[in-house]
Amino acid sequence: MPKTITITGAAGQIGYQLAFRIASGQLLGDKTKVNLKLLEINPALEALKGVAMELEDCAFKSLGEVTITDDASIAFGGSDFAFLVGAKPRGPGMERSDLLIENAQIFSIQGKAINHNANKNIKVLVVGNPANTNALIASANAPDINPRSFSAMMRLDHNRAIAQLAKKTSFHSSLIKKVAIWGNHSTTQYPDINNALINSTKALDLLGQDWVRNNFSPAVQKRGAEIIQARGLSSAASAASAAIDHMNDWEMGSDEGDWVSMAIPSDGSYGISEGIIFSYPVTCKDGDYSIVQELNLDGFSQESIKASELELLQEREAIKHLL
Numbered sequence: 085m086p087k088t089i090t091i092t093g094a095a096g097q098i099g100y101q102l103a104f105r106i107a108s109g110q111l112l113g114d115k116t117k118v119n120l121k122l123l124e125i126n127p128a129l130e131a132l133k134g135v136a137m138e139l140e141d142c143a144f145k146s147l148g149e150v151t152i153t154d155d156a157s158i159a160f161g162g163s164d165f166a167f168l169v170g171a172k173p174r175g176p177g178m179e180r181s182d183l184l185i186e187n188a189q190i191f192s193i194q195g196k197a198i199n200h201n202a203n204k205n206i207k208v209l210v211v212g213n214p215a216n217t218n219a220l221i222a223s224a225n226a227p228d229i230n231p232r233s234f235s236a237m238m239r240l241d242h243n244r245a246i247a248q249l250a251k252k253t254s255f256h257s258s259l260i261k262k263v264a265i266w267g268n269h270s271t272t273q274y275p276d277i278n279n280a281l282i283n284s285t286k287a288l289d290l291l292g293q294d295w296v297r298n299n300f301s302p303a304v305q306k307r308g309a310e311i312i313q314a315r316g317l318s319s320a321a322s323a324a325s326a327a328i329d330h331m332n333d334w335e336m337g338s339d340e341g342d343w344v345s346m347a348i349p350s351d352g353s354y355g356i357s358e359g360i361i362f363s364y365p366v367t368c369k370d371g372d373y374s375i376v377q378e379l380n381l382d383g384f385s386q387e388s389i390k391a392s393e394l395e396l397l398q399e400r401e402a403i404k405h406l407l
């Protein structure tokens with residue numbers, strides 16, 4: 085059975101990477117045919133036509149039909165997986181609250197289109213910022229879809245944390261397990277390696293708290309800015325790669341003995357307000373996720389997690405008329 089995959093903002097930097105990787109079978113394996121539905125705003129449709137031509141020219145064995153459109157009801161028609169990447173970037177002089185409101189409108193329209201047109205078991209990943217609150221708005225506008233179907237991306241931060249540990253210790257990234265990113269996809273996020281293992285040894289025994297607080301956390305939090313400075317553009321290939329990791333683990337299951345970070349509707353675990361889209365360490369199995377429970381959080385961790393929760397509650401307050 086072919087699967088329908090929707091990508092919004094598909095002519096943008098991240099979308100341009102994502103479409104080709106998914107079409108080549110890197111999301112669901114090359115035995116599963118995928119039909120791509122690519123959504124853009126009207127002025128970007130011409131560029132999107134070029135993306136569709138290039139997809140055709142790849143002659144991917146796993147690619148079925150490609151639809152390009154500026155109509156959300158077409159883009160989400162029968163969708164099994166949706167990557168909501170397109171979002172309005174922050175303009176000069178724009179406050180975070182203006183950004184929230186501008187994007188809230190886009191995501192409420194898309195939530196409604198998902199509700200009316202998508203497969204009821206759709207899995208939705210929001211990448212466009214402010215991702216967590218955009219996911220909340222999309223979900224609130226899709227009352228017939230289980231809120232657990234809506235998530236926001238923390239996986240790039242998770243992968244960046246692993247990369248920093250690998251670089252510091254010279255162990256390969258595949259030997260680094262149980263890293264967690266808590267909270268909002270913003271500077272308040274809390275990268276946590278209190279339970280992390282590096283080649284089966286506790287990370288903190290190898291690295292010590294000083295390095296973690298003074299070097300590791302800032303390095304993860306500022307990596308995006310560092311890439312912009314080097315490349316002159318925001319990270320795109322690594323963001324697309326993380327989006328595929330997120331959706332692939334959610335659908336196919338995460339690695340045994342490890343966990344991943346996903347922003348999902350809080351069920352109140354660890355005292356976080358219910359309903360906000362909050363990043364937790366999770367394990368995935370049989371197409372579903374479970375929050376890793378009963379982790380001991382020290383005072384610093386609890387304070388950091390609370391600060392990120394507070395920011396998400398403020399974001400929710402700013403767009404409450406759209407919920």
Ligand code: NDP
Nearest residue numbers: 092093095096097098124128170171211212213318319323
């Ligand atoms: P990108 O493809 O680089 O980024 C898209 C979104 O992903 C932005 O909101 C960006 O946030 C966010 N993002 C999240 N995590 C990351 C990360 N780690 N690195 C980089 N970005 C991240 O943007 P482009 O401007 O190249 O493309 C956006 C496309 O979306 C355009 O083609 C535009 O036409 C389209 N669009 C579509 C809409 C729709 O389908 N209705 C609505 C609005 C735009 P941040 O800006 O904070 O970096």
